[in-house]
Amino acid sequence: MTKAQAFLVKGVNAPFKLADVELDEPLENEVLVKITACGLCHTDFLIPAGIFPSPYPCTVGHEGSGTVLSVGSAVKSVQKGDSVLLSFAHCGECGYCKEGKVAACKEFYERNFGRVRNPSAGARPVGKIVGDGTEVHGTFFGQSSLASHCLVVESSVVKVPSSTDLSLFAPFGCGLQSGAGAVLNLFQPKRDETIVIFGLGAVGFGAFWAAVHLGIKTIVVVDLLQSRLSLASSQGATHTFLGSSASLVADIHAATGGMGAHYAVECTGVARVLRSAWEAVRNGGKVCSVGNPGPGVAPPFDINDQVNTSKSWCGLVEGDSNPPEFIPRLMKLHANGEFPVETISKVYPVAEFDKAVEDMKKGEVIKPIISFV
Structure with a gap:
């Protein structure tokens, strides 16, 4: 088990609350990631609003970045110590995925909103709340990265150079x-x-x-x-x-x-x-x-x-997009001064999560980024 802190949603119209959780060990296709930062996206707020159905309590967050702590037995693309950006999940087996059109995956909804970890595990919870043992559902967009640590399906992981500014580039995974x-x-x-x-x-x-x-x-x-x-x-x-x-x-x-x-x-x-x-x-x-x-x-x-x-x-x-190809392309544009994400983003510590949300809703910041380091 891995101890973590995660922003939980316990039901429709419930607020985000930071809670201590214990994560299970990674399944064969999963990666345990220590989160550096996670961008906030309006899609995250569709879950507490009840616009998309979800099991509760759950974690969200789908613009994560961090460092790999361990990998499941079938994971090949990353290893312990790698720096990663996190993006959406796909099955890797359907005709669209095999054509490289992974965003058109036949199981896109199940893998990203349905919290399916893999076909055999389904949408099994990823851990429990410390203290009362209530099961917690993760795997939002294959990650649920609005937490200090998360279990990420391999298809959501993009390996990047160790020199990457993980806070700056966290939002590249979705919006x-x-x-x-x-x-x-x-x-x-x-x-x-x-x-x-x-x-x-x-x-x-x-x-x-x-x-x-x-x-x-x-x-x-x-x-x-x-x-x-x-x-x-x-x-x-x-x-x-x-x-x-x-x-x-x-x-x-x-x-x-x-x-x-x-x-x-x-x-x-x-x-x-x-x-x-x-x-x-x-x-x-x-x-x-x-x-x-x-x-x-x-x-x-x-x-x-x-x-x-x-x-x-x-x-x-x-x-x-195919994230392992497209995200590095955007990072290269940034290196050339053509994709200035720093002009629309602001990093907030975990303790200022509520302020980040308020600033986002008021339009005072375009892309708030929650830092877990």
Whole structure:
């Protein structure tokens, strides 16, 4: 058993509480990681909100980083002492995984939201609360890294150089790669095309920095906070608009030659924002939803409109990335000064977790990172 401290959620609408837990030994496909840092993502808060079903009590966190303490008998990609970043889980066996399209894994939901550790263990708890022995469920996105230590499935582990700043790069495992992948992996726009990004959270900045990297001629960004628009403007956005503007769609059309953008990345998961994205692209344009409102929300446009305008809309999970390949690519961009994650992030000690959450909800920080060291 490994003693750890973890932020637990004990039920729907229950607050995060730091608790002492004892973790089981790693299963054959798992890695025990001492967590250095974990980025906070809005998806973590969908679990206490009850938007996605979950067993309780449980741990979340899916933008972790740390050092390997031990590995299961079947683990081959890392060993004790390795520095790692953590990302989403996949089965490794289905046709999509074998094609290298791991974000399209047939078991994506089960492995990331269903907390499946492996086919034989299923969603077995990862440990117990010290004192009362209540079982604790982990394996959120294959990791549950909002803790001092966690059991991570091997498919969620990305080995990185020992010199890596693990606090700085922790958020690369989800939000940033999701946004960047929409541009670099899905759209792959040409330099003379136009793109509009709705929502400048970590996902939106990931998409924005990817567009700047590609040298896209016209990059439009939309957000409700002027501070975020100003930051994007200083980093290469050609046009910035407040999402609350009554003339938003008309302004985007004017900024893109009167026709609308070739591409739109919707990063908020809000249906009315998706409608604006749909209206902001030209006939034949493409809209991608990266933000997720949770189950039961229908897209706010009809098939007739879609057919007659020849527009395309799709969803995209985790940027259609293969983390062991894509995360190092983003790290290289950062080394070249093109992916400045430090301009949107702030590190908080464990004792300031509640402040980090409050600052995130107020919009005072875009990407809070909880440090466990």
